[in-house]
Amino acid sequence: MTPEDWIAHDPDPVTAAELAACSPDELTHRFATPLRFGTAGLRGPVRAGPDAMNLAVVLRASWAVARVLSAHQRSGATVVVGGDARHGSAQFATATAEVFAGAGFSVLLLPEPSPTPVVAFAVRYTGAAAGVQITASHNPASDNGYKVYFDGGIQIIAPIDTEIEEAMADAPPADTIARRPVTPAGDELAARYIARAATVRHSRSGVRVALTPLHGVGGKVAVAVLRAAGFPDIHTVSSQFEPDPDFPTVTFPNPEEPGATDALLELAAEVDADVAIALDPDADRCAVGVCGPQGWRMLSGNETGWLLGDYVLSKLPTARAGGTVVATSVVSSRMLARIAQHYGSRHVEMLTGFKWLARADMPPVGLRHATLAYAYEEAIGYCVDPEAVRDKDGISAAVLACDLVASLRDRGSSIPQALDGLARRHGVHVTDAVTRRVGSPAEAAGVMARLRADPPDQLAGFAVAASDLLHRSGPVTDALEFAGERDGTAVRVVVRPSGTEPKLKCYLEVTRPPSEDLAGDRAEAQRVRQAVADVVRAW
Template sequence: MGELTVNTGNPELDEKVKEWLKWDKNEKTLSELQHLVEASQITSLEKLLLNRLLFGTAGLRGRMGTGYAQMNDLVIIQTSQGLAKYLVSVNPEAKQQGVVIGHDSRHNSHRFARLAAAAFLSVGVRVYLFGRIVPTPFVPYTVLQLRAAAGVMVTASHNPKDDNGYKVYWGNGAQIISPHDKGIQKSIEEQLEPWNGAWDLEHVASDIQVSDPLEDISQRYFSQLAASMLDPAANQASPLTFTVTAMHGVSHSYMVQAFQCCNFKPFVPVKEQMDPDPDFPTVKFPNPEEGKSALDLSFKAADAANSTVILANDPDADRLAVAEKQPSGQWKVFTGNEEGAILGWWLWHCSRQRTPPPPPSQCYMIASTVSSKILRAIAQKEGFNFIETLTGFKWMGNVAHNLLQEGKTVLFAFEEAIGFMSSSEVLDKDGVTAAMRLAEMATYLAKQNKTLTEKLHDIYKTYGYHVCNNSYYICHDQAVISSMFERMRNFSGPNTYPKSVSDGKFEVANVRDLTTGYDSSQPDQCAVLPVSRSCQMITFTFTNGCVLTLRTSGTEPKIKYYSEMCASPDQKDWGALEAELGQLVECVVHELLQPQKNGLIPRPL
């Protein structure tokens, strides 16, 4: 690159431009920045260079491109240098214990993983670097199996194709939480200049401190998965044919191995989505949570093969969507809360088949606060324990770890965004293990001439109907989002929240604000769950029993709402409950989110 004159009119920005040009060695991102300078795109330069991606949901996630506010080689190097320095400073054994690094099949993921490895090698930390793409749950699994000091997974999960991410696990096998996230962020800011050898990927390939754990870990993972099956012989004789999609991600070969080791017949693959493809050509959003819009090809493949159950992984295989063909010929796509209900029931059932079964008083299930309370209802009737955490598996994984350290049995954890932890060997969501749990349960039910849908209805009849109404709006303007939530906090004067919606028809009983720490239901008005000022989250409990949460996403430009009403087991009119919840949600959205006034974009159909 020739000499570039830098004079933006902003001295701070000029310094950042020069800094980037000095440090970045990637021709593509260097060229992008040079173009912005030559075109005098000052606003874009300020946005990209005067801001930095901060640790959010246990790491970084963002659009790939030039600048400190995006995902690129230089940001990966800086992040890894900061993490490496922090790790060895707080853990004297980290160099010997090592760090596990994996990656998905997105653009740049392979390269990002090796740039991360170079940073750890620079401070003398051994590296367990997966030689090819792996499911995200393989990283936390390997951290525990090899007693590593930490783990890094390069993935943006189900985000659009232009995004990538950097997910961090601690030595307990769970995603990092405070104070490590703050400590890592501070360390990153102290290690911005690339170290000697930071760009030397040839060194990574030849360093004796680097090893590939894939063969060993695969053998351990699938052996444990096979051993966890309730009745392998019954699996072999399953009357069902399963259809499986990898959603252009990493999971196909791993799901093949999972079906083999768990003694199932081969599944029907969705061939168009079977092979990894970072451009996700057949789906607008590579996210099976989007339901029918993401599963069209799965329906076609299943219909052609006379298959009645679909198992769909997201691109990094940590989540699982399930669909079942109905007698009408239509497909029912289970929500995450519905999957949580049937998986929770199944894992409780399986625990009773152990010899001896663990005492209910020592058993635990976990769900995030925005997920269905169906596990609580099951726990109350069956005698085991239920714990609610903040949103995200970083919270559930750490709670699970603490319980296991106390000698407790953790049977299951889930969140409504189709994330399921159905094995204590992985303290994070795991779409491969969850798929095998669903396949075994569907087989068990089919032999009783019962479907997953019918079992879900049985669960509601036994423990009470739980109806949920969840969705989201898209908003790219943080100022608009902040204004919306501040309006709710000062609704009829300073520090006042809405007392009702729909002209008093639906009255608010309690308000919990986990952004500020306020909870009107507590004697001291202080929230029990941890508070995070980095995201917006307000929960309204209405006098009719509805619990409704409004929150922003840590990884996407979304304002999400979650709502639920619960019936007692003897309440038969489920339709009336659904109608009441639908009307309440409509009023909350109209009066508090004000989509038209705030220019919010509805969830795509």
């Protein structure tokens, strides 16, 4: 479709006027690379043109998803649609619902801005054929996205994403796509989610919680879930509680970013909280803060992943453990594999992203004769109740984290002591992430090509072997792994381009076997980690 045709058929007069005012060079740029399906959907800046998120793109994407569902004999089935509180989300969610209704599907449109896990839960709970959540998760305020779930509330993978892209290329002009008004559903699905998420706890003791949803849509639901779970003593960061698409108090609305949780940790110290919880804007990620010998700090995604995984497995009956599987991504720490072995459970390492992790017990990509009990990725994503939500869920993870803190306190222990216990049992695991912002995907691809053509054979004095995850059996991903060992210390680095942001990411892990000298092992592992980080920053 030419820019002139697109403008003539743009159903939004604002974006049509925006394109009409663009210079020829800018028009060429915006039409050169239409949005592609990446992490289970589309994600990009909110502005006019096929390379961004706008009404025309959303209408065409919804038409394409409906077409693919029909091609897979799901015509007339139920589709769940939700959206967060970002710029454009309400308009995009309504338009998405109207396209599915116009195509003959039964549509459940959630009545207000909703956390992503509620949509994932609703698809699974209702047996819907698909779900769409309008969200850009923790991306900058300028972005929005279109996330697609199919059967079981699991993010789509190939070939479905390719089929949708191909259908989008054949979509009719946006203003000719059939739409039918949809009356939003009631609050029942959100209430069902709240009731289910509250059940993941095991202890009965309470804790004092400091909470921030970082201007996202998780605050109201998280408070309701925590209270239903028996945690009424909740203190929230008032300046960040209400949804605000501009995220005014943070540079980046991601709990992992420096400074993003400063207000939360200040509140936690002020109210003498037992645990601090930060959700990302669509509440599918959860960061946990604790007070230790040096004061309050946020745990790394891996540290929380180890703790929750150990807690989940410790609560399984011994007879069930052998039939369960836990999963991590290739860029996450490998300690969970040792934890699983300790409990007699199975562990599998999946590709990055919950579209893969959620399939850890689903052949051909996952294990046979196993039931997924838990999955996590280092980017503060945790699936703690796979029967209900087959995706990362920051709210249910928050409940389990609070429950773990309460359980440890009942035994006279704490999170720092629990981490020490894991290190004594399974060895010291020190992790880090080095992020390099790039100007474009092409720049990231250039670095990856250079590393493939001339892979390093040493890292900070460690001889390492390279593995290319783009050329392996089974599902592949654009990533390189470098691993080596010397005198009991092992190093591992995985480098890959981000699937959602202009970044090149390097994931580091240094491990040492269990010993009596925990402090010395940690100091040595940290020394090696710093040396390796210095090397990869120069890549």
